Amino acid sequence: MFTGIITAIGQITHIENLGTSAAHGKRLTIQTPEGYLDDVALGDSIALNGACMTVTALSLDNSAFTIEISAESLRLTTGLDQLQQVNLEKALRAADRLGGHIVSGHVDGIGTVSHFSPVGESHELRIQAPKALAQYLAYKGSITVQGVSLTVNAVTDLTDSCEFSINLIAHTVEHTTFKHLRVGSHVNLEIDVIARYVARMLAMPQID
Secondary structure, X not given: OEOOOOOEEEXXXXXXXXXXXOOXXXXXXXXXXXXXXXXXXXXXXXXXXXXXXXXXXXXXXXXXXXXXXXXXXXXXXXXXXOOOEEEEEEOOOOOOOOOOOXXXXXXXXXEEEEEEEEXXXXXXXXEEEEHHHHHHOXXXXXXXXXXXXXXXXXXXXXXXXXXXXXXXXXXHHHXXXXXXXXXXXXXXXEEOHHHHHHHHHHHOOOOO
């Protein structure tokens, strides 16, 4: 479980194929800031761009850790098969503050940045999401983008997709990988878990 509050930016420094076919996944090595892994153990969960992964190896001297990602996870996410920066969040402890919202670390879809520009001291970010996620997006509702907990400012239903708008303060842009976003960039999306349960309950037939 996570909260969508990014605690560091890591760098994927090495990608190794776990097999010779498309059915095989990859092993990733991620470099982190010095001291970031001091309280991390083998088997712990760390979210990379919003995708929950298990630590399979640690190098505390080099502040690096290794994860193995399946072909299915690679298919359902974006940006985890490239040598690039990633947003990091360690799994939530029971006594931690819930600073964002409840985030499971399971990516529900891939969105595409349709607009990203400064507005005053902030940035407006608009993302086109898959049509299947439209019913879970609402004004002032929560959405996770690249692992970051954000508030939806507007939603526009389109013919084959749904576009939502977010306001990003300067701090969020500076301390996440959002600074690298461009129009056309792909991003991992996770819908609000409460919206997921509400949709399921409404779809179930009423029992007398």
